[in-house]
Each structure stands twice: as C-alpha cells, then as structure tokens.
Amino acid sequence: MTWETVIGLEVHVQLATKSKLFSGSSTHFGAAPNTQASLYDLAMPGTLPVMNEEVLRMAVSFGLAVDAEIGKRSVFDRKNYFYPDLPKGYQISQLDLPTVGRGTLKIQMDDGSEKVIGITRAHIEEDAGKSLHEDFQGMSGIDLNRAGTPLLEIVSDPDLRSAKEAVAYLKKLHSIILYLGISDGNMAQGSMRCDANVSIRKKGDTEFGTRTEIKNVNSFRFVEKAINYEVQRQTEILEDGGRIVQETRLYDSDKDETRSMRSKEVANDYRYFPEPDLLPVIIDDAFIEAVRATLPELPDARCQRFIKQYGLSEYDADVLTSSRDMAEYFEAVVALCGDAKLSANWVSADLLGLLNKQDLSINESPVSPESLGTLISRIKDNTISGKIAKTVFEALSEGETDVDAIIDARGLKQVTDTGAIEKLVDDVIAANPDQVAQYRGGKEAVFGFFVGQAMKLSKGKANPAQLNELLRKKLGA
Amino acid sequence: MLSKTVAELATALANKDVSSVELTQAYLDRIAQLNPALNAYVTITSELALAQAAAADTARAAGQATPLTGIPIAHKDIFCTRDVLTTCGSRMLANFTSPYDACVVERLQAAGAVMLGKTNMDEFAMGSSNETSHFGPVHNPWDQARVPGGSSGGSAAAVAADLCAMATGTDTGGSIRQPASFCGITGLKPTYGRVSRWGMIAFASSLDQAGPLTKSAEDAALMMNAIAGADARDSTCLDIPAEDFTAQLNQPLTGLRIGLPREHFSGGLSAQVQEILQLAISKLESLGATFRDIELPNNHLSVPAYYVIAPAEASANLSRFDGARFGYRCENPVNLEDMYKRSRGEGFGDEVKRRIMVGTYALSAGYYDAYYKKAQKIRRLIKEDFDTAFRDVDLILGPTSPHTAFKLGEKNSDPVTMYLEDIYTIAVNLAGLPGMSLPAGMLGGLPIGMQLVGPALSESRLLNVAHQFQLHTDWHTQRPEV
Numbered sequence: 006m007t008w009e010t011v012i013g014l015e016v017h018v019q020l021a022t023k024s025k026l027f028s029g030s031s032t033h034f035g036a037a038p039n040t041q042a043s044l045y046d047l048a049m050p051g052t053l054p055v056m057n058e059e060v061l062r063m064a065v066s067f068g069l070a071v072d073a074e075i076g077k078r079s080v081f082d083r084k085n086y087f088y089p090d091l092p093k094g095y096q097i098s099q100l101d102l103p104t105v106g107r108g109t110l111k112i113q114m115d116d117g118s119e120k121v122i123g124i125t126r127a128h129i130e131e132d133a134g135k136s137l138h139e140d141f142q143g144m145s146g147i148d149l150n151r152a153g154t155p156l157l158e159i160v161s162d163p164d165l166r167s168a169k170e171a172v173a174y175l176k177k178l179h180s181i182i183l184y185l186g187i188s189d190g191n192m193a194q195g196s197m198r199c200d201a202n203v204s205i206r207k208k209g210d211t212e213f214g215t216r217t218e219i220k221n222v223n224s225f226r227f228v229e230k231a232i233n234y235e236v237q238r239q240t241e242i243l244e245d246g247g248r249i250v251q252e253t254r255l256y257d258s259d260k261d262e263t264r265s266m267r268s269k270e271v272a273n274d275y276r277y278f279p280e281p282d283l284l285p286v287i288i289d290d291a292f293i294e295a296v297r298a299t300l301p302e303l304p305d306a307r308c309q310r311f312i313k314q315y316g317l318s319e320y321d322a323d324v325l326t327s328s329r330d331m332a333e334y335f336e337a338v339v340a341l342c343g344d345a346k347l348s349a350n351w352v353s354a355d356l357l358g359l360l361n362k363q364d365l366s367i368n369e370s371p372v373s374p375e376s377l378g379t380l381i382s383r384i385k386d387n388t389i390s391g392k393i394a395k396t397v398f399e400a401l402s403e404g405e406t407d408v409d410a411i412i413d414a415r416g417l418k419q420v421t422d423t424g425a426i427e428k429l430v431d432d433v434i435a436a437n438p439d440q441v442a443q444y445r446g447g448k449e450a451v452f453g454f455f456v457g458q459a460m461k462l463s464k465g466k467a468n469p470a471q472l473n474e475l476l477r478k479k480l481g482a
Numbered sequence: 483m484l485s486k487t488v489a490e491l492a493t494a495l496a497n498k499d500v501s502s503v504e505l506t507q508a509y510l511d512r513i514a515q516l517n518p519a520l521n522a523y524v525t526i527t528s529e530l531a532l533a534q535a536a537a538a539d540t541a542r543a544a545g546q547a548t549p550l551t552g553i554p555i556a557h558k559d560i561f562c563t564r565d566v567l568t569t570c571g572s573r574m575l576a577n578f579t580s581p582y583d584a585c586v587v588e589r590l591q592a593a594g595a596v597m598l599g600k601t602n603m604d605e606f607a608m609g610s611s612n613e614t615s616h617f618g619p620v621h622n623p624w625d626q627a628r629v630p631g632g633s634s635g636g637s638a639a640a641v642a643a644d645l646c647a648m649a650t651g652t653d654t655g656g657s658i659r660q661p662a663s664f665c666g667i668t669g670l671k672p673t674y675g676r677v678s679r680w681g682m683i684a685f686a687s688s689l690d691q692a693g694p695l696t697k698s699a700e701d702a703a704l705m706m707n708a709i710a711g712a713d714a715r716d717s718t719c720l721d722i723p724a725e726d727f728t729a730q731l732n733q734p735l736t737g738l739r740i741g742l743p744r745e746h747f748s749g750g751l752s753a754q755v756q757e758i759l760q761l762a763i764s765k766l767e768s769l770g771a772t773f774r775d776i777e778l779p780n781n782h783l784s785v786p787a788y789y790v791i792a793p794a795e796a797s798a799n800l801s802r803f804d805g806a807r808f809g810y811r812c813e814n815p816v817n818l819e820d821m822y823k824r825s826r827g828e829g830f831g832d833e834v835k836r837r838i839m840v841g842t843y844a845l846s847a848g849y850y851d852a853y854y855k856k857a858q859k860i861r862r863l864i865k866e867d868f869d870t871a872f873r874d875v876d877l878i879l880g881p882t883s884p885h886t887a888f889k890l891g892e893k894n895s896d897p898v899t900m901y902l903e904d905i906y907t908i909a910v911n912l913a914g915l916p917g918m919s920l921p922a923g924m925l926g927g928l929p930i931g932m933q934l935v936g937p938a939l940s941e942s943r944l945l946n947v948a949h950q951f952q953l954h955t956d957w958h959t960q961r962p963e964v
Contacts, residue, residue: 044582048802050575051562051584051681053716083798085845087822094801145818147806276845278854281687281795283717 006244007208010236011216012165012201016178018157018188019132019196020063026131026155027054027097034194038137038148046153048092053282060155061286063187064104064129065296067157070181070303071124073108077288079129081280086273089147090134098158100277103128104286110161110181111305112173113323122174123162132156157187163202163213168232172225175199176327180304184329192223199228203235205243214239215249219263222256231256235263307332315345324353330367334374341378344385351377355395359402372401379408393417393465421468423475426459429467430475433458444480455480484508484644485961488701491647492549495542502542502552506535506596509554513598513645516964519626522639524559524617525567526599534596541594549704551594556646558637559600560607561587561692562681566597570683571605571615571633574803574810574829584681585716586650586692586709593708598646601636605831606800607657607685609633610903611893614833619890622664623962624928628887631661637695638665643964648705649695654685655788656882656907658693659919659933663882666921666929666960668948669695670702673938674914675720678713684799686792687718689911698958699920699948703727706941722939730942731949735769738947741776741875746906750884755930758923759881762932762951766879769950776871776878780863784909785901787864790844790857791912796834797841803829836897865913868937877947878935881906882919886928906933916941920948921957929960 025032028045045052068075080102083095105127112120134152136145159178165171179197182188190197204216219235222228234256239249254263302310304326311322311332326332331352338348356377360370380397383389389397389412400411412418420426433455434441444451455476460467483491483500494500510528517523531554538552562568562580569575583591591597604614612620612635620635622628623643630639634651638661641649651658653671662669670693677692684690694705706727713719742763747756763773805811805825812828815821830838844853871878883903893900910917915935922932936944952958 047807049562049581049808050568050570050578050683050802051580051679053680055715055717085798085801087801087804089804089806089818092802092807093798094804095798274847276797276842276847276850278794278798278845278850281718282684 008205008236008240008243009208009210010166010168010232011163011204011206011213012168012171012232013163014161014165014171014174015200015202016159016161016175017132017198017200018159018182018190020060020155020157021186021188022057022059022063022155024057025153026057026060026129028153030153032154036150038146038150040150042149042152046092046149048094054097054280056283056286057155060129061104061288062296063155063185064127064157065288065293066185066300067127067159067182067187068105068108069293069297069300070185071108071110073124073127074106075288075293076102076104076106078102079104079286079288081129081283081286082277083280084130085276088133088136089145090136090149090152092134092149092152096131096133097280097283098130099128102285104288105157110174110177112170112177114169114173117319120164120170122164122170125160125162127157127159130156130158168229168236171201171232172229175225175228177304180328184301184303186301192225195223198223201228201232201235203232203239204249205236205239214243215251217249217251217263218253219256220253220266227256227258230258230261231263234261238263301329304329315339315349317345317349321349321353324357325349328367334367334370337374338378338381341375342381342385344381347381347384348378351381351398355398371404372398373406376401376406376408383408383412387419387421387468388412389417389419390465390469393419417466419468420463420466421471423471426467426471426475429459429462430472430479433462434479441480452476452480484512485697486647487698488550488553488647488696488704489698491553495552496547502535502538502596503532505552506531506554506598509598509646516643516645520621520623520639520643520645520964521618522601522620522630522636522643522645523556523599524569524571524602524615524636527566527597530566531596531598534591538594538596548593548708550590550708553595553647554598555590555595556598556601556637556640556649557587558603558634558649558651560603560652560683561650562683563587563597563600566600568600568683569616570607571603571617572830572834573616576616576810578809580681582681585678585713587681589709590650590705595648595708601634601640601649603636604633604657605834606683606796607633607652607654607690608796608833608837610656610660610900611888611890612636612661613890613894614831616831621890622887623964624666624887628889628928629664631664631883631887633657633661634669634695635661638662638667638669641665641667641695641697642962644961648697648701650692650709651695652682652685652690652692653907653911654689654691654792655911656904658695659882659907659917659931660904662695662919663929663931663933664887666931666957666962667695667697668699668702668918668920668952668958669693670706670918670941670944671910671916672706672710672941673720673916674911675718676710676916676939676941678711678716678719680713680715680719684795686795687799688795689788689792691911699918699945699952700728700731702918703731703942703945703949706945710941725942727942727945730946733946735766735771735947735950738766738771738877739875740766740771740773741871741878742773743778743781743871743878743880744775745778745781746880750902750905751881752885754925755881755885758925758930759879759932762922762955763879765954766947766951769954771947773879774875776875778864778867778871778909780860780867781909783860784864784912785905787857787860788904788908788912789840789901790853791861793837793841794844794854795841797838797845800830800834800838805829833897861912864909868909868913868915868935872937876936876943877940880933880935882931882933883907886925886930910935914938916944918944918948920951921960923957924960929957
C-alpha cells in the first residue's frame with residue numbers, strides 16, 4: 006500500500022514588541038520570575054486589556070508579506086479554559102475575524118523544485134505564562150512574565166506532503182519573520198513554536214485521514230523527526246488494520262518518539278465568545294498602505310534581484326537570501342570588493358562553513374563583512390593569491406581583523422617580480438633533470454609537478470599566472 | 483446636617499458652618515449607631531476618612547476646593563480601593579485587599595471626596611435584593627423587614643439613611659436604579675462607556691456601568707462631573723470631551739417630548755404605581771413637557787436575552803477567581819483540580835454559581851447559536867426599538883420597578899421571580915443607554931421611583947428633567963425614620 010502524508014502546521018510566533026499585547030509590561034526574555042507581570046497580567050479583579058498598536062502593525066506586515074487578505078475589521082474573542090499559567094481563565098485570541106486572512110507562501114526544496122503552500126489565517130493572541138514543575142518539592146511554580154506576550158498564530162492549509170516540505174515551509178516562514186523584524190525567531194527560547202497536524206491517507210484518496218496534533222516542537226530538526234516518527238507510527242497502525250485516534254501528542258526528542266498527551270474526545274470546549282472588554286479593531290486602507298511602505302525587500306524578491314544584478318546562480322542566490330542578515334552581509338562584502346561571484350563563493354562556502362563548524366549565526370561571525378571584502382579585494386589586486394587568502398581568512402576567523410596587517414606581518418604578499426619568479430623556475434628545473442626529460446619527452450602531466458615545486462619553494466606566494474607562463478617558456482626551450 | 487444634599491453641604495463647608503472633619507465624624511457616629519441594624523457598610527474606614535477629611539479641610543483653606551471637597555462618600559464594594567478590603571460581597575474576596583484604586587475611586591478622591599467605607603452588595607452584583615451578599619442582607623431603612631433592592635443595596639440604604647452624603651454604585655441590569663427606587667433616592671446609570679470600568683470588578687463587561695446614588699439630581703450631576711470622562715485604561719470608555727453635567731439643570735422643560743412605553747404601563751404594573759406615575763406625568767406636563775405613547779415591542783424579550791448575555795460574560799469574568807493568586811483558597815487541596823473545584827465551590831455563593839453554570843451552558847458547543855447568538859440578535863432589536871422611539875420623543879418615562887420594596891426572603895425561592903424584578907430596567911443596559919430613577923411618590927409608607935431613559939449621552943437632559951421635577955416636588959427630600 007502506498008500512503009500519502011498530509012501535514013498542516015500551526016506556528017506561534019512571539020512578536021518582538023517592547024511591551025505586552027494588552028499591558029505595558031516588558032516582554033524581555035530571562036527576567037526573574039513574575040517581575041514582568043502587571044496588575045492586568047496577574048488578572049487582578051477590575052483590570053482591563055488595552056491593545057498594543059505595534060502588534061497590529063506587525064501582524065499586518067506579515068499579512069502583506071504573504072500576500073494575505075487583511076481583515077479590515079478584526080474581533081478578539083475569549084478562549085476559556087482553566088490552567089494556572091492562564092491567570093484570567095481565558096486567553097484573548099481571534100476566532101472568526103482574524104487580522105490576517107488567506108495568503109500563500111512559496112517554498113523551495115533542495116532539488117530546486119518550488120511549491121506554493123496556502124496560509125489559512127494568522128491571528129493575534131496572548132501567550133500564557135509558564136508552569137515550573139521542578140524545584141518546588143511536589144508543588145508547581147508559576148511565572149507570569151510571558152503571560153500576555155503577543156503571539157501571531159500562523160495556520161497553514163494541509164498542503165504539506167512530507168516532513169521535508171514542512172521544514173522548508175518553517176524555514177521560509179522563519180526567514181520572512183526575520184526579514185520583517187517582527188520576531189527574533191529564536192526557537193530554543195520559544196519565540197517560534199510549532200504544532201504539526203499529521204495524517205496519512207491512501208494515495209489517490211480525496212478525504213483526509215484522522216489526524217494527530219504534535220505539540221510544541223522547538224527546532225527544525227525535531228519537526229522533521231517528529232513528523233517522520235508520527236507518519237511511521239500511523240502507517241504501522243493502519244497497515245495492521247487499526248485506526249488512528251484523534252489526539253494531541255507530545256514529541257520526546259530524547260527518545261525520538263511521540264506520546265499521547267490527551268485525547269481530543271475529552272478535550273476542552275473553549276466556549277469562544279467576543280471579548281467585551283475590547284472594541285473591534287478597524288483597519289483602513291491608509292493604515293495598510295503605511296505598513297506596506299515600511300516593508301523591507303523580502304526573500305523571494307531579493308533572490309531574484311541577486312540573480313539579475315549579480316549574475317548569481319539560483320542556488321547561490323537562494324542560499325544568500327535565506328536570511329536577511331546573510332543577504333545584508335553579502336551585499337556589504339560586494340560593495341567593498343566589487344566582485345559578486347567571488348563574494349558569493351567566499352560567503353556561501355568559506356564563511357558558512359566556518360559558522361556551521363562553530364555553530365554561530367551570521368551576526369555572530371568573527372569575520373566582519375569589511376574584513377572579508379578587503380580580503381577579496383587583495384585577491385583581485387594580486388596582492389595575494391586565492392590560496393594564500395585562505396590562510397588570511399583563517400587568521401581572521403581566529404579574531405584578527407586587519408587584513409593588510411596579517412599579510413604584512415606574515416610576509417604573505419604575492420611575488421610578482423619576474424626576476425624572482427625566473428629564479429624559482431630555474432632552480433626547480435635545475436633540481437629535477439629527470440622530470441624535465443620526461444616533460445620534454447611529451448609527458449605533459451609532469452607540468453603540474455613543476456608548478457607544485459615552484460610554489461612550495463615560494464611558500465605559496467608566487468603569482469600563479471606568471472609562474473605558469475615562465476615555466477612553460479623555460480621548459481619548452 | 484447629615485440629611486443635606488451634597489450641594490447644600492458644599493455651601494456649608496464653604497461658609498465654614500462645619501468642617502469636613504466634623505462632618506465626617508458625624509457620619510461615622512451615625513454609621514456606628516445604625517449600621518449594625520442596616521448592614522449597609524461591610525467595611526468602615528474611619529481613620530482613613532478622618533485623614534482624608536483633614537486633608538480636604540487643608541485644601542479648602544488653601545483655596546483649592548472643588549464642589550466635592552470634604553464631602554463624605556460611600557463606595558460600593560465592587561470598586562477596588564488600595565489597601566482597603568474589596569470583597570464584592572463574596573466569600574471569595576472576603577480577604578482581598580486591592581493593590582490599586584479603581585478609576586472612579588481615584589477621580590472622586592482627586593475631587594476631594596472623603597471615603598467613609600465600602601458598602602454591602604449582592605455577591606458580584608448578582609441579585610436584585612442584596613440578599614446574595616456573603617455578609618448578610620442589607621435592611622431597607624424605610625422598613626427593616628424589607629430589602630433595599632440590589633445589587634447596589636448597601637449604597638442606596640446608606641444614602642437614604644444619611645449614613646453618607648453620596649455613594650457610588652454599578653448598574654448591569656438595574657442595580658443602581660432599582661435600589662434607588664426602593665430606598666427613595668436618586669440614581670443614575672450613565673451611557674455605557676461614560677465612566678471608566680478600570681478597577682470595577684466585572685460582572686458582565688458589556689453591560690456594567692458605574693454611576694451615582696444621591697439625594698438629588700443636582701448631586702448626581704456633581705458626582706458625574708467628577709467620575710465621567712475618557713480613560714485610556716478602559717478601551718470601551720468613550721473618548722469624548724468632559725462635560726459639565728450641571729450646566730443644563732435649570733433649563734425650562736418647555737417643548738420637552740416624553741414617550742410613555744405602552745408595554746411598561748400594562749401587564750404587571752399595579753394600579754397604585756400607575757396612579758403615582760400619572761401624578762408625576764401631570765407635574766411634568768405643568769412644567770411644559772408633552773407626552774405621547776410609544777412602543778418598545780421587543781421589551782418583553784429583554785429579561786431572557788439579558789439572562790443569557792450577562793451570565794455568559796460573567797462565566798468568563800469570574801474564571802480568574804481560582805484560588806491561585808488571590809482571594810479564597812480551600813484548605814489542603816490535594817491537586818490542581820481539587821483546588822479549583824473546592825476553592826470555587828466554597829468561595830462562591832449559590833446565585834453566582836447558578837449564573838456561572840447558565841453562562842457556561844449558553845456558550846457551550848452546540849448551544850452557542852441557540853442562546854448566545856440569538857440573545858445578541860435580540861439585543862440589537864431592543865436597541866433598534868429605542869432608536870425608533872427617540873425619533874419622536876426626547877425621553878422615555880416609566881416605572882423603575884413594578885412595586886415598592888418587598889420583604890426579605892419573599893422572592894428567594896424562585897430565581898425567575900427575582901429576575902423579573904428588573905423587567906423595566908434591563909433593556910436600558912442592553913441598549914447601552916443612560917437611565918435614572920428618582921423618587922415619584924410613596925405607597926404604604928414606602929418610596930417608589932420613576933425611570934427616565936434618554937438616548938446615548940443625554941445624561942445632562944435627564945438630570946435637567948429630574949432636577950426640574952425635584953424643584954417642584956418633595957418626594958426626594960423625604961427621609962425614613964431609622
């Protein structure tokens with residue numbers, strides 16, 4: 006039997022506002038418990054929510070970035086349930102009239118193929134606080150610092166057909182969010198959290214199978230593993246003639262498995278109703294246009310521009326625009342050295358390799374775009390060879406910053422003096438009569454040997470073009 | 483002295499006939515004497531009151547007096563008061579001291595009013611007789627075997643019995659107007675959004691509104707000047723410029739068109755109450771008003787619609803009382819669910835629990851459309867009835883309550899009988915309109931009020947009509963012998 010996987014994602018993005026959605030408390034991460042909880046965040050009797058307008062701007066900017074319908078009239082609703090980290094006993098969310106309606110997101114797969122994923126909606130809601138179950142000897146602690154932090158919940162259509170597509174979708178979403186600057190996107194700190202709705206069906210079926218919801222998966226890698234595990238689990242059940250129970254499951258990354266959390270059949274009835282403490286949010290065209298005017302260039306547009314303006318391959322352009330910081334780094338390097346191709350190679354190969362090895366993000370890079378730009382300039386003006394440049398890069402990666410000082414201090418400057426190169430060539434020819442005879446006897450391949458020997462002798466500093474030319478001349482004589 | 487209106491006391495204070503400290507002490511003495519029988523106050527803040535009174539006297543001496551400076555006031559115990567118990571009439575909050583002041587409290591304090599204490603009320607403002615209070619019922623000063631009305635029963639009784647010069651109340655379905663009628667005083671429920679709800683413990687957020695309970699319409703206008711106005715902390719509070727509610731008090735009533743809703747003068751209304759209203763109508767006619775019959779065809783649906791919407795909102799509003807952060811927590815909970823169930827089970831009284839259950843039911847999956855949604859449709863129809871009526875008339879006049887104050891315990895057995903107490907007042911909340919009750923006569927030694935309702939933001943007009951009526955009648959000056 007061939008099965009088809011169907012995945013829909015619900016992604017909660019913490020919006021990077023200074024203050025909370027409905028109160029003036031700070032949203033800064035990592036403060037001592039309950040130091041960022043106002044009267045409203047504590048749900049003191051008589052307190053009321055007041056909408057933070059910055060949240061609206063951020064939500065609308067996301068909507069515009071995914072080409073979505075913007076709700077001209079959005080309404081907040083109360084979602085009722087009891088939990089200690091939900092102080093009011095209800096969460097203020099948006100049910101029927103979200104701020105962001107239907108939109109689309111284009112994802113790129115590793116094989117270069119593209120797919121358009123539908124976005125059902127994105128609504129604004131409050132985050133809950135945190136329950137702390139360790140350190141309290143059988144009791145639970147509550148930290149309400151996070152309570153009331155603004156979230157944008159982005160719901161996809163069930164358009165994703167594999168864990169890989171799901172990850173590609175998440176990465177694209179992540180990239181757009183960072184481009185827009187509406188969240189720090191830090192998954193480890195919970196700024197971006199993902200719930201995955203997963204089901205399988207027989208290939209060719211039009212009806213969806215029963216789905217399970219995997220909650221709160223906090224890295225791209227875990228999303229992929231959790232979905233793969235879940236697909237495997239469901240496949241085994243169905244192939245054994247069983248049936249899938251609609252339920253919420255938790256992914257345990259230590260054991261690499263999903264476990265049942267609670268069955269939807271006994272789940273809460275949230276009893277949504279319109280929030281009477283808030284007026285409907287009315288957005289006019291002027292507001293939308295004002296937000297649109299502040300939108301940065303988004304990844305897809307930037308990728309196309311890189312291909313056109315810099316003549317990059319689609320693959321390179323895609324890699325270099327995958328994050329806003331990366332694209333900006335690249336453009337800073339190009340601006341300095343004027344060579345887009347070389348810059349693309351250095352950034353996507355050497356720099357990314359270094360960052361991956363040290364597990365750093367681009368804005369933590371030990372090599373600044375200024376240094377890399379200067380380094381490439383020194384290759385272009387023949388001060389150093391491309392090979393020697395790797396040595397300089399290594400020095401930069403270890404914390405040095407001045408490219409020219411590194412070249413000078415280590416004597417890495419390229420030898421371009423014809424007399425000096427001629428002497429190298431003469432010495433190598435004199436020292437290797439057998440190989441000279443072979444070459445002259447027609448064994449062309451030996452040429453590389455001479456280049457290697459001469460380079461070695463020059464400690465890598467001889468200008469390769471000049472060296473080649475002189476070697477050919479003298480060997481041919 | 484203690485039976486004087488705020489306006490009269492302001493003059494006495496200005497003329498130095500009395501100091502605020504003396505006045506405050508006199509009220510405190512009377513409270514000490516009469517409150518044990520009336521149970522109008524649940525908290526008496528003597529020390530704070532005398533300190534505020536001394537500060538008011540100092541401010542007055544420095545030439546910084548407002549019309550409310552040094553005037554003793556009682557706050558319904560639904561308003562949060564910093565460092566003072568705020569119980570909302572419930573066991574749930576019997577130990578609750580608010581860390582902040584409600585907007586209304588803040589503004590009255592800024593205007594120089596002196597807080598005598600907090601008044602008794604139906605638990606979480608759910609009731610029409612003050613009998614649901616955790617602290618026991620309030621006794622009507624006119625007849626202590628009778629209820630003062632509710633839910634602002636303590637405030638109404640305190641004003642009527644001269645245990646304060648003025649009081650705050652809240653009105654979700656009639657909770658200012660009905661007790662004002664039962665206690666023979668003046669009560670105004672402002673337009674929804676006139677007065678900030680910040681710090682007012684929510685019962686039904688889309689209906690709740692704070693307002694004054696006073697000895698005259700003029701006093702209500704003075705209080706409105708202090709409490710009304712925009713407040714950024716309440717998103718539903720109207721962002722409109724401040725208004726002087728005393729400015730139109732003395733306008734003549736010539737040309738005033740008043741509508742009499744046919745539905746309010748038939749059915750359950752007793753002949754005696756009709757007669758009293760007829761006399762009031764004649765009086766207003768003699769002052770220049772003209773009357774005509776109007777229809778409010780959907781009024782009869784207001785009680786059922788209200789008893790879906792208000793409990794639905796309440797069911798969510800009261801979720802925060804979970805024993806976790808403040809208020810009552812049961813002894814030795816074995817786990818979270820036990821803490822929730824017993825804290826709420828033991829902390830809330832029967833009527834509150836009933837409404838939480840009704841509201842929860844009305845919002846449940848499968849019932850939402852049949853109840854909550856339908857009730858909202860009715861609410862819109864009711865509002866449209868008023869809109870239509872106000873095309874032809876400036877105000878609407880009718881009874882506040884079908885009868886005078888009833889006996890304690892008389893209507894306790896059947897909740898629906900109690901709910902029907904608010905049949906004339908509830909539609910006004912559903913439509914978000916201003917309404918007031920003012921004394922219109924006496925029946926068997928008990929006061930009875932009439933209700934005036936106007937279009938949104940017509941408080942000044944309502945107060946004008948009430949003031950003119952009071953200039954030519956003395957029902958509002960009658961005081962019970964306690």
